[in-house]
Amino acid sequence: LPGGRKPIQLMINPHKAYIFSIEIEVNQIKIVMFDLEIKVVTKSIIPIVYKDNYKKTLKQVFFEMDKMIEEKNLKLDNLLGIGVAVPGLIDKEKGILEFAPNLGWENVYISKIFKDKYNLPVILDNEAKAAAIGEREFIYPKMDNMVFISINEGIGCGVILNGELYRGASGNAGEFGHIIIDTNGPLCHCGNKGCWETLASESYIVNRYLKLSNSNKELTKKEIYQIGKNGHKKIIEIFKEAGRNIGVGLVNIINGLSPELLVIGGGIV
Ligand SMILES: [Zn+2]
Incomplete structure:
Protein backbone atom coordinates (compact mmCIF):
# COMPACT_ATOMS: atom_id res chain seq x y z
CA LEU A 1 0.00 0.00 0.00
CA PRO A 2 1.24 3.55 -0.61
CA GLY A 3 2.69 5.09 2.49
CA GLY A 4 3.28 1.69 4.04
CA ARG A 5 6.59 0.50 5.34
CA LYS A 6 9.19 -0.55 2.86
CA PRO A 7 9.10 -4.33 2.56
CA ILE A 8 12.20 -6.12 3.76
CA GLN A 9 13.20 -9.31 2.06
CA LEU A 10 13.96 -12.02 4.57
CA MET A 11 15.96 -15.06 3.65
CA ILE A 12 16.58 -18.29 5.46
CA ASN A 13 20.17 -19.13 6.15
CA PRO A 14 20.16 -22.72 4.89
CA HIS A 15 23.18 -23.62 6.99
CA LYS A 16 21.66 -22.55 10.26
CA ALA A 17 20.33 -26.03 10.92
CA TYR A 18 20.26 -29.50 9.44
CA ILE A 19 17.79 -32.34 9.19
CA PHE A 20 18.37 -36.06 9.03
CA SER A 21 16.31 -38.32 6.81
CA ILE A 22 16.53 -42.05 7.52
CA GLU A 23 14.89 -44.26 4.93
CA ILE A 24 14.72 -47.85 6.12
CA GLU A 25 14.20 -50.23 3.21
CA VAL A 26 14.12 -54.02 3.26
CA ASN A 27 17.77 -54.57 2.36
CA GLN A 28 19.39 -51.19 2.92
CA ILE A 29 19.09 -47.91 4.78
CA LYS A 30 19.58 -44.48 3.23
CA ILE A 31 20.85 -41.83 5.61
CA VAL A 32 20.76 -38.29 4.26
CA MET A 33 21.58 -34.98 5.91
CA PHE A 34 19.73 -32.00 4.42
CA ASP A 35 20.15 -28.28 4.94
CA LEU A 36 17.15 -25.97 5.38
CA GLU A 37 16.79 -25.57 1.62
CA ILE A 38 16.38 -29.37 1.51
CA LYS A 39 19.65 -29.73 -0.34
CA VAL A 40 21.68 -32.85 0.34
CA VAL A 41 24.66 -32.06 2.57
CA THR A 42 25.93 -35.61 2.84
CA LYS A 43 24.51 -39.11 2.48
CA SER A 44 25.31 -42.73 3.03
CA ILE A 45 23.65 -46.02 2.10
CA ILE A 46 24.28 -48.99 4.35
CA PRO A 47 23.19 -52.59 3.78
CA ILE A 48 21.03 -54.23 6.44
CA VAL A 49 23.25 -57.00 7.72
CA TYR A 50 21.37 -58.10 10.82
CA LYS A 51 17.89 -58.16 9.34
CA ASP A 52 16.20 -59.89 12.26
CA ASN A 53 17.90 -57.65 14.80
CA TYR A 54 16.59 -54.09 14.74
CA LYS A 55 18.75 -53.01 17.68
CA LYS A 56 21.98 -53.92 15.91
CA THR A 57 20.69 -52.38 12.67
CA LEU A 58 19.78 -49.08 14.31
CA LYS A 59 23.18 -49.03 16.05
CA GLN A 60 24.75 -49.10 12.58
CA VAL A 61 22.52 -46.16 11.61
CA PHE A 62 23.65 -44.20 14.70
CA PHE A 63 27.26 -44.97 13.84
CA GLU A 64 26.78 -43.46 10.38
CA MET A 65 24.88 -40.44 11.71
CA ASP A 66 27.58 -39.77 14.32
CA LYS A 67 30.21 -39.99 11.61
CA MET A 68 28.35 -37.45 9.45
CA ILE A 69 27.86 -35.06 12.37
CA GLU A 70 31.57 -35.27 13.15
CA GLU A 71 32.69 -34.92 9.53
CA LYS A 72 30.59 -31.80 9.10
CA ASN A 73 31.85 -30.38 12.39
CA LEU A 74 28.36 -30.07 13.80
CA LYS A 75 26.92 -30.21 17.28
CA LEU A 76 23.54 -31.65 18.19
CA ASP A 77 22.38 -28.02 18.56
CA ASN A 78 22.85 -27.63 14.80
CA LEU A 79 20.30 -30.36 14.12
CA LEU A 80 16.61 -29.63 13.82
CA GLY A 81 15.15 -33.11 13.77
CA ILE A 82 15.07 -36.59 12.32
CA GLY A 83 12.57 -38.02 9.85
CA VAL A 84 12.35 -41.79 9.67
CA ALA A 85 10.53 -43.67 6.89
CA VAL A 86 9.77 -47.38 7.28
CA PRO A 87 8.28 -50.05 5.00
CA GLY A 88 5.39 -51.07 7.24
CA LEU A 89 2.39 -50.19 9.37
CA ILE A 90 2.94 -47.49 11.95
CA ASP A 91 1.34 -45.74 14.88
CA LYS A 92 2.31 -42.22 13.87
CA GLU A 93 1.31 -40.53 17.12
CA LYS A 94 3.31 -42.92 19.27
CA GLY A 95 6.14 -43.24 16.78
CA ILE A 96 5.92 -47.02 16.70
CA LEU A 97 6.63 -49.27 13.76
CA GLU A 98 3.87 -51.80 14.36
CA PHE A 99 4.70 -54.32 11.69
CA ALA A 100 7.10 -54.48 8.77
CA PRO A 101 6.59 -58.00 7.39
CA ASN A 102 9.31 -57.80 4.72
CA LEU A 103 11.77 -56.74 7.39
CA GLY A 104 10.44 -58.95 10.16
CA TRP A 105 10.25 -56.06 12.64
CA GLU A 106 7.33 -55.81 15.03
CA ASN A 107 6.43 -53.14 17.60
CA VAL A 108 9.66 -51.20 17.36
CA TYR A 109 9.55 -47.89 19.27
CA ILE A 110 11.46 -46.09 16.52
CA SER A 111 10.83 -42.50 17.65
CA LYS A 112 11.80 -43.25 21.24
CA ILE A 113 14.99 -45.05 20.20
CA PHE A 114 16.14 -42.08 18.10
CA LYS A 115 15.03 -39.59 20.75
CA ASP A 116 16.89 -41.42 23.49
CA LYS A 117 20.05 -41.23 21.42
CA TYR A 118 19.88 -37.67 20.01
CA ASN A 119 17.21 -35.86 22.03
CA LEU A 120 15.79 -34.33 18.84
CA PRO A 121 12.24 -34.27 17.48
CA VAL A 122 11.55 -37.43 15.47
CA ILE A 123 8.87 -37.87 12.84
CA LEU A 124 8.04 -41.44 11.81
CA ASP A 125 6.13 -42.26 8.67
CA ASN A 126 5.49 -45.09 6.27
CA GLU A 127 7.94 -44.90 3.34
CA ALA A 128 5.29 -44.73 0.61
CA LYS A 129 3.31 -42.08 2.50
CA ALA A 130 6.42 -39.98 3.13
ZN1 LIG B 1 -1.77 -59.40 1.98
Missing part, protein backbone atom coordinates in the same frame (compact mmCIF):
# COMPACT_ATOMS: atom_id res chain seq x y z
CA ALA A 131 7.32 -40.34 -0.56
CA ALA A 132 3.78 -39.33 -1.62
CA ILE A 133 4.05 -36.15 0.45
CA GLY A 134 7.49 -35.45 -1.04
CA GLU A 135 6.33 -36.03 -4.64
CA ARG A 136 3.37 -33.71 -4.15
CA GLU A 137 5.37 -31.02 -2.37
CA PHE A 138 8.41 -30.89 -4.64
CA ILE A 139 7.46 -32.38 -8.00
CA TYR A 140 3.68 -32.12 -8.54
CA PRO A 141 2.55 -29.22 -6.33
CA LYS A 142 -0.60 -28.70 -8.42
CA MET A 143 -1.80 -32.30 -8.23
CA ASP A 144 -4.49 -32.44 -5.55
CA ASN A 145 -5.53 -36.03 -6.20
CA MET A 146 -2.70 -38.43 -6.80
CA VAL A 147 -1.43 -41.80 -5.65
CA PHE A 148 2.20 -42.73 -5.13
CA ILE A 149 2.85 -46.46 -5.48
CA SER A 150 6.10 -47.81 -4.13
CA ILE A 151 6.95 -51.24 -5.52
CA ASN A 152 9.77 -52.99 -3.72
CA GLU A 153 9.74 -56.34 -1.91
CA GLY A 154 6.17 -55.38 -1.06
CA ILE A 155 3.85 -52.65 -2.36
CA GLY A 156 3.12 -49.50 -0.38
CA CYS A 157 0.93 -46.58 -1.40
CA GLY A 158 0.40 -42.99 -0.36
CA VAL A 159 -2.88 -41.39 -1.36
CA ILE A 160 -3.17 -37.60 -1.73
CA LEU A 161 -6.84 -36.57 -1.71
CA ASN A 162 -7.86 -32.93 -2.08
CA GLY A 163 -4.27 -31.90 -1.57
CA GLU A 164 -3.66 -33.85 1.62
CA LEU A 165 -2.34 -37.26 2.50
CA TYR A 166 -5.25 -39.51 3.37
CA ARG A 167 -4.53 -41.64 6.45
CA GLY A 168 -7.96 -43.03 7.28
CA ALA A 169 -9.14 -44.13 10.74
CA SER A 170 -6.23 -46.45 11.46
CA GLY A 171 -3.62 -44.05 10.09
CA ASN A 172 -2.52 -46.71 7.63
CA ALA A 173 -4.99 -46.13 4.78
CA GLY A 174 -3.83 -46.89 1.27
CA GLU A 175 -2.63 -50.45 1.82
CA PHE A 176 -3.45 -51.33 -1.75
CA GLY A 177 -0.66 -53.91 -1.65
CA HIS A 178 -3.26 -56.11 0.05
CA ILE A 179 -6.18 -55.75 -2.30
CA ILE A 180 -6.90 -59.26 -3.50
CA ILE A 181 -6.45 -59.74 -7.22
CA ASP A 182 -6.50 -63.57 -7.29
CA THR A 183 -8.33 -65.54 -4.60
CA ASN A 184 -6.36 -68.63 -5.65
CA GLY A 185 -3.07 -66.75 -5.58
CA PRO A 186 -0.09 -67.22 -3.27
CA LEU A 187 -0.48 -66.89 0.48
CA CYS A 188 0.38 -63.40 1.74
CA HIS A 189 1.97 -62.70 5.13
CA CYS A 190 -1.25 -60.84 6.00
CA GLY A 191 -3.11 -64.16 5.93
CA ASN A 192 -5.04 -63.65 2.69
CA LYS A 193 -4.37 -65.21 -0.68
CA GLY A 194 -3.47 -63.45 -3.91
CA CYS A 195 -2.86 -59.96 -2.52
CA TRP A 196 -1.56 -57.52 -5.13
CA GLU A 197 1.93 -57.49 -3.58
CA THR A 198 2.26 -61.28 -3.77
CA LEU A 199 1.77 -61.04 -7.57
CA ALA A 200 3.26 -57.72 -8.60
CA SER A 201 6.22 -56.91 -6.32
CA GLU A 202 9.93 -57.53 -6.66
CA SER A 203 9.48 -60.55 -4.37
CA TYR A 204 7.10 -62.02 -6.97
CA ILE A 205 9.73 -61.65 -9.69
CA VAL A 206 12.45 -63.24 -7.55
CA ASN A 207 10.24 -66.08 -6.27
CA ARG A 208 8.87 -66.81 -9.71
CA TYR A 209 12.37 -66.94 -11.16
CA LEU A 210 13.51 -69.32 -8.43
CA LYS A 211 10.50 -71.54 -9.09
CA LEU A 212 10.85 -71.61 -12.88
CA SER A 213 14.61 -71.88 -13.17
CA ASN A 214 16.09 -75.27 -12.56
CA SER A 215 19.36 -73.96 -11.24
CA ASN A 216 19.73 -74.07 -7.49
CA LYS A 217 21.81 -70.91 -7.54
CA GLU A 218 19.87 -68.15 -5.79
CA LEU A 219 20.17 -64.86 -7.62
CA THR A 220 19.59 -61.43 -6.16
CA LYS A 221 16.94 -59.21 -7.72
CA LYS A 222 19.67 -57.03 -9.25
CA GLU A 223 21.23 -60.07 -10.93
CA ILE A 224 17.83 -61.19 -12.20
CA TYR A 225 17.11 -57.71 -13.62
CA GLN A 226 20.49 -57.69 -15.35
CA ILE A 227 19.97 -61.11 -16.95
CA GLY A 228 16.50 -59.97 -18.02
CA LYS A 229 17.98 -56.85 -19.62
CA ASN A 230 20.39 -59.10 -21.49
CA GLY A 231 17.41 -60.82 -23.09
CA HIS A 232 16.83 -63.97 -20.96
CA LYS A 233 13.51 -65.28 -22.30
CA LYS A 234 12.16 -66.79 -19.07
CA ILE A 235 12.87 -63.64 -17.11
CA ILE A 236 11.30 -61.43 -19.77
CA GLU A 237 8.20 -63.63 -19.51
CA ILE A 238 8.21 -63.11 -15.71
CA PHE A 239 8.58 -59.34 -16.20
CA LYS A 240 5.55 -59.43 -18.51
CA GLU A 241 3.50 -61.39 -15.93
CA ALA A 242 4.50 -58.94 -13.19
CA GLY A 243 3.67 -56.03 -15.51
CA ARG A 244 0.20 -57.41 -16.21
CA ASN A 245 -0.37 -57.95 -12.49
CA ILE A 246 0.83 -54.44 -11.68
CA GLY A 247 -1.69 -53.18 -14.24
CA VAL A 248 -4.55 -55.05 -12.59
CA GLY A 249 -3.89 -53.34 -9.27
CA LEU A 250 -3.48 -49.93 -10.89
CA VAL A 251 -6.85 -50.28 -12.62
CA ASN A 252 -8.44 -51.01 -9.23
CA ILE A 253 -6.86 -47.88 -7.74
CA ILE A 254 -7.95 -45.75 -10.71
CA ASN A 255 -11.51 -47.08 -10.54
CA GLY A 256 -11.66 -46.65 -6.78
CA LEU A 257 -10.15 -43.20 -6.36
CA SER A 258 -10.14 -41.50 -9.76
CA PRO A 259 -6.77 -39.81 -9.22
CA GLU A 260 -5.35 -37.24 -11.65
CA LEU A 261 -1.96 -38.89 -11.46
CA LEU A 262 -0.33 -42.17 -10.48
CA VAL A 263 3.38 -42.14 -9.70
CA ILE A 264 5.23 -45.44 -9.53
CA GLY A 265 8.43 -45.57 -7.53
CA GLY A 266 10.55 -48.06 -5.65
CA GLY A 267 13.15 -50.60 -6.67
CA ILE A 268 11.15 -51.96 -9.58
CA VAL A 269 11.46 -48.66 -11.48
Whole structure:
Protein backbone atom coordinates (compact mmCIF):
# COMPACT_ATOMS: atom_id res chain seq x y z
CA LEU A 1 0.00 0.00 0.00
CA PRO A 2 1.24 3.55 -0.61
CA GLY A 3 2.69 5.09 2.49
CA GLY A 4 3.28 1.69 4.04
CA ARG A 5 6.59 0.50 5.34
CA LYS A 6 9.19 -0.55 2.86
CA PRO A 7 9.10 -4.33 2.56
CA ILE A 8 12.20 -6.12 3.76
CA GLN A 9 13.20 -9.31 2.06
CA LEU A 10 13.96 -12.02 4.57
CA MET A 11 15.96 -15.06 3.65
CA ILE A 12 16.58 -18.29 5.46
CA ASN A 13 20.17 -19.13 6.15
CA PRO A 14 20.16 -22.72 4.89
CA HIS A 15 23.18 -23.62 6.99
CA LYS A 16 21.66 -22.55 10.26
CA ALA A 17 20.33 -26.03 10.92
CA TYR A 18 20.26 -29.50 9.44
CA ILE A 19 17.79 -32.34 9.19
CA PHE A 20 18.37 -36.06 9.03
CA SER A 21 16.31 -38.32 6.81
CA ILE A 22 16.53 -42.05 7.52
CA GLU A 23 14.89 -44.26 4.93
CA ILE A 24 14.72 -47.85 6.12
CA GLU A 25 14.20 -50.23 3.21
CA VAL A 26 14.12 -54.02 3.26
CA ASN A 27 17.77 -54.57 2.36
CA GLN A 28 19.39 -51.19 2.92
CA ILE A 29 19.09 -47.91 4.78
CA LYS A 30 19.58 -44.48 3.23
CA ILE A 31 20.85 -41.83 5.61
CA VAL A 32 20.76 -38.29 4.26
CA MET A 33 21.58 -34.98 5.91
CA PHE A 34 19.73 -32.00 4.42
CA ASP A 35 20.15 -28.28 4.94
CA LEU A 36 17.15 -25.97 5.38
CA GLU A 37 16.79 -25.57 1.62
CA ILE A 38 16.38 -29.37 1.51
CA LYS A 39 19.65 -29.73 -0.34
CA VAL A 40 21.68 -32.85 0.34
CA VAL A 41 24.66 -32.06 2.57
CA THR A 42 25.93 -35.61 2.84
CA LYS A 43 24.51 -39.11 2.48
CA SER A 44 25.31 -42.73 3.03
CA ILE A 45 23.65 -46.02 2.10
CA ILE A 46 24.28 -48.99 4.35
CA PRO A 47 23.19 -52.59 3.78
CA ILE A 48 21.03 -54.23 6.44
CA VAL A 49 23.25 -57.00 7.72
CA TYR A 50 21.37 -58.10 10.82
CA LYS A 51 17.89 -58.16 9.34
CA ASP A 52 16.20 -59.89 12.26
CA ASN A 53 17.90 -57.65 14.80
CA TYR A 54 16.59 -54.09 14.74
CA LYS A 55 18.75 -53.01 17.68
CA LYS A 56 21.98 -53.92 15.91
CA THR A 57 20.69 -52.38 12.67
CA LEU A 58 19.78 -49.08 14.31
CA LYS A 59 23.18 -49.03 16.05
CA GLN A 60 24.75 -49.10 12.58
CA VAL A 61 22.52 -46.16 11.61
CA PHE A 62 23.65 -44.20 14.70
CA PHE A 63 27.26 -44.97 13.84
CA GLU A 64 26.78 -43.46 10.38
CA MET A 65 24.88 -40.44 11.71
CA ASP A 66 27.58 -39.77 14.32
CA LYS A 67 30.21 -39.99 11.61
CA MET A 68 28.35 -37.45 9.45
CA ILE A 69 27.86 -35.06 12.37
CA GLU A 70 31.57 -35.27 13.15
CA GLU A 71 32.69 -34.92 9.53
CA LYS A 72 30.59 -31.80 9.10
CA ASN A 73 31.85 -30.38 12.39
CA LEU A 74 28.36 -30.07 13.80
CA LYS A 75 26.92 -30.21 17.28
CA LEU A 76 23.54 -31.65 18.19
CA ASP A 77 22.38 -28.02 18.56
CA ASN A 78 22.85 -27.63 14.80
CA LEU A 79 20.30 -30.36 14.12
CA LEU A 80 16.61 -29.63 13.82
CA GLY A 81 15.15 -33.11 13.77
CA ILE A 82 15.07 -36.59 12.32
CA GLY A 83 12.57 -38.02 9.85
CA VAL A 84 12.35 -41.79 9.67
CA ALA A 85 10.53 -43.67 6.89
CA VAL A 86 9.77 -47.38 7.28
CA PRO A 87 8.28 -50.05 5.00
CA GLY A 88 5.39 -51.07 7.24
CA LEU A 89 2.39 -50.19 9.37
CA ILE A 90 2.94 -47.49 11.95
CA ASP A 91 1.34 -45.74 14.88
CA LYS A 92 2.31 -42.22 13.87
CA GLU A 93 1.31 -40.53 17.12
CA LYS A 94 3.31 -42.92 19.27
CA GLY A 95 6.14 -43.24 16.78
CA ILE A 96 5.92 -47.02 16.70
CA LEU A 97 6.63 -49.27 13.76
CA GLU A 98 3.87 -51.80 14.36
CA PHE A 99 4.70 -54.32 11.69
CA ALA A 100 7.10 -54.48 8.77
CA PRO A 101 6.59 -58.00 7.39
CA ASN A 102 9.31 -57.80 4.72
CA LEU A 103 11.77 -56.74 7.39
CA GLY A 104 10.44 -58.95 10.16
CA TRP A 105 10.25 -56.06 12.64
CA GLU A 106 7.33 -55.81 15.03
CA ASN A 107 6.43 -53.14 17.60
CA VAL A 108 9.66 -51.20 17.36
CA TYR A 109 9.55 -47.89 19.27
CA ILE A 110 11.46 -46.09 16.52
CA SER A 111 10.83 -42.50 17.65
CA LYS A 112 11.80 -43.25 21.24
CA ILE A 113 14.99 -45.05 20.20
CA PHE A 114 16.14 -42.08 18.10
CA LYS A 115 15.03 -39.59 20.75
CA ASP A 116 16.89 -41.42 23.49
CA LYS A 117 20.05 -41.23 21.42
CA TYR A 118 19.88 -37.67 20.01
CA ASN A 119 17.21 -35.86 22.03
CA LEU A 120 15.79 -34.33 18.84
CA PRO A 121 12.24 -34.27 17.48
CA VAL A 122 11.55 -37.43 15.47
CA ILE A 123 8.87 -37.87 12.84
CA LEU A 124 8.04 -41.44 11.81
CA ASP A 125 6.13 -42.26 8.67
CA ASN A 126 5.49 -45.09 6.27
CA GLU A 127 7.94 -44.90 3.34
CA ALA A 128 5.29 -44.73 0.61
CA LYS A 129 3.31 -42.08 2.50
CA ALA A 130 6.42 -39.98 3.13
CA ALA A 131 7.32 -40.34 -0.56
CA ALA A 132 3.78 -39.33 -1.62
CA ILE A 133 4.05 -36.15 0.45
CA GLY A 134 7.49 -35.45 -1.04
CA GLU A 135 6.33 -36.03 -4.64
CA ARG A 136 3.37 -33.71 -4.15
CA GLU A 137 5.37 -31.02 -2.37
CA PHE A 138 8.41 -30.89 -4.64
CA ILE A 139 7.46 -32.38 -8.00
CA TYR A 140 3.68 -32.12 -8.54
CA PRO A 141 2.55 -29.22 -6.33
CA LYS A 142 -0.60 -28.70 -8.42
CA MET A 143 -1.80 -32.30 -8.23
CA ASP A 144 -4.49 -32.44 -5.55
CA ASN A 145 -5.53 -36.03 -6.20
CA MET A 146 -2.70 -38.43 -6.80
CA VAL A 147 -1.43 -41.80 -5.65
CA PHE A 148 2.20 -42.73 -5.13
CA ILE A 149 2.85 -46.46 -5.48
CA SER A 150 6.10 -47.81 -4.13
CA ILE A 151 6.95 -51.24 -5.52
CA ASN A 152 9.77 -52.99 -3.72
CA GLU A 153 9.74 -56.34 -1.91
CA GLY A 154 6.17 -55.38 -1.06
CA ILE A 155 3.85 -52.65 -2.36
CA GLY A 156 3.12 -49.50 -0.38
CA CYS A 157 0.93 -46.58 -1.40
CA GLY A 158 0.40 -42.99 -0.36
CA VAL A 159 -2.88 -41.39 -1.36
CA ILE A 160 -3.17 -37.60 -1.73
CA LEU A 161 -6.84 -36.57 -1.71
CA ASN A 162 -7.86 -32.93 -2.08
CA GLY A 163 -4.27 -31.90 -1.57
CA GLU A 164 -3.66 -33.85 1.62
CA LEU A 165 -2.34 -37.26 2.50
CA TYR A 166 -5.25 -39.51 3.37
CA ARG A 167 -4.53 -41.64 6.45
CA GLY A 168 -7.96 -43.03 7.28
CA ALA A 169 -9.14 -44.13 10.74
CA SER A 170 -6.23 -46.45 11.46
CA GLY A 171 -3.62 -44.05 10.09
CA ASN A 172 -2.52 -46.71 7.63
CA ALA A 173 -4.99 -46.13 4.78
CA GLY A 174 -3.83 -46.89 1.27
CA GLU A 175 -2.63 -50.45 1.82
CA PHE A 176 -3.45 -51.33 -1.75
CA GLY A 177 -0.66 -53.91 -1.65
CA HIS A 178 -3.26 -56.11 0.05
CA ILE A 179 -6.18 -55.75 -2.30
CA ILE A 180 -6.90 -59.26 -3.50
CA ILE A 181 -6.45 -59.74 -7.22
CA ASP A 182 -6.50 -63.57 -7.29
CA THR A 183 -8.33 -65.54 -4.60
CA ASN A 184 -6.36 -68.63 -5.65
CA GLY A 185 -3.07 -66.75 -5.58
CA PRO A 186 -0.09 -67.22 -3.27
CA LEU A 187 -0.48 -66.89 0.48
CA CYS A 188 0.38 -63.40 1.74
CA HIS A 189 1.97 -62.70 5.13
CA CYS A 190 -1.25 -60.84 6.00
CA GLY A 191 -3.11 -64.16 5.93
CA ASN A 192 -5.04 -63.65 2.69
CA LYS A 193 -4.37 -65.21 -0.68
CA GLY A 194 -3.47 -63.45 -3.91
CA CYS A 195 -2.86 -59.96 -2.52
CA TRP A 196 -1.56 -57.52 -5.13
CA GLU A 197 1.93 -57.49 -3.58
CA THR A 198 2.26 -61.28 -3.77
CA LEU A 199 1.77 -61.04 -7.57
CA ALA A 200 3.26 -57.72 -8.60
CA SER A 201 6.22 -56.91 -6.32
CA GLU A 202 9.93 -57.53 -6.66
CA SER A 203 9.48 -60.55 -4.37
CA TYR A 204 7.10 -62.02 -6.97
CA ILE A 205 9.73 -61.65 -9.69
CA VAL A 206 12.45 -63.24 -7.55
CA ASN A 207 10.24 -66.08 -6.27
CA ARG A 208 8.87 -66.81 -9.71
CA TYR A 209 12.37 -66.94 -11.16
CA LEU A 210 13.51 -69.32 -8.43
CA LYS A 211 10.50 -71.54 -9.09
CA LEU A 212 10.85 -71.61 -12.88
CA SER A 213 14.61 -71.88 -13.17
CA ASN A 214 16.09 -75.27 -12.56
CA SER A 215 19.36 -73.96 -11.24
CA ASN A 216 19.73 -74.07 -7.49
CA LYS A 217 21.81 -70.91 -7.54
CA GLU A 218 19.87 -68.15 -5.79
CA LEU A 219 20.17 -64.86 -7.62
CA THR A 220 19.59 -61.43 -6.16
CA LYS A 221 16.94 -59.21 -7.72
CA LYS A 222 19.67 -57.03 -9.25
CA GLU A 223 21.23 -60.07 -10.93
CA ILE A 224 17.83 -61.19 -12.20
CA TYR A 225 17.11 -57.71 -13.62
CA GLN A 226 20.49 -57.69 -15.35
CA ILE A 227 19.97 -61.11 -16.95
CA GLY A 228 16.50 -59.97 -18.02
CA LYS A 229 17.98 -56.85 -19.62
CA ASN A 230 20.39 -59.10 -21.49
CA GLY A 231 17.41 -60.82 -23.09
CA HIS A 232 16.83 -63.97 -20.96
CA LYS A 233 13.51 -65.28 -22.30
CA LYS A 234 12.16 -66.79 -19.07
CA ILE A 235 12.87 -63.64 -17.11
CA ILE A 236 11.30 -61.43 -19.77
CA GLU A 237 8.20 -63.63 -19.51
CA ILE A 238 8.21 -63.11 -15.71
CA PHE A 239 8.58 -59.34 -16.20
CA LYS A 240 5.55 -59.43 -18.51
CA GLU A 241 3.50 -61.39 -15.93
CA ALA A 242 4.50 -58.94 -13.19
CA GLY A 243 3.67 -56.03 -15.51
CA ARG A 244 0.20 -57.41 -16.21
CA ASN A 245 -0.37 -57.95 -12.49
CA ILE A 246 0.83 -54.44 -11.68
CA GLY A 247 -1.69 -53.18 -14.24
CA VAL A 248 -4.55 -55.05 -12.59
CA GLY A 249 -3.89 -53.34 -9.27
CA LEU A 250 -3.48 -49.93 -10.89
CA VAL A 251 -6.85 -50.28 -12.62
CA ASN A 252 -8.44 -51.01 -9.23
CA ILE A 253 -6.86 -47.88 -7.74
CA ILE A 254 -7.95 -45.75 -10.71
CA ASN A 255 -11.51 -47.08 -10.54
CA GLY A 256 -11.66 -46.65 -6.78
CA LEU A 257 -10.15 -43.20 -6.36
CA SER A 258 -10.14 -41.50 -9.76
CA PRO A 259 -6.77 -39.81 -9.22
CA GLU A 260 -5.35 -37.24 -11.65
CA LEU A 261 -1.96 -38.89 -11.46
CA LEU A 262 -0.33 -42.17 -10.48
CA VAL A 263 3.38 -42.14 -9.70
CA ILE A 264 5.23 -45.44 -9.53
CA GLY A 265 8.43 -45.57 -7.53
CA GLY A 266 10.55 -48.06 -5.65
CA GLY A 267 13.15 -50.60 -6.67
CA ILE A 268 11.15 -51.96 -9.58
CA VAL A 269 11.46 -48.66 -11.48
ZN1 LIG B 1 -1.77 -59.40 1.98
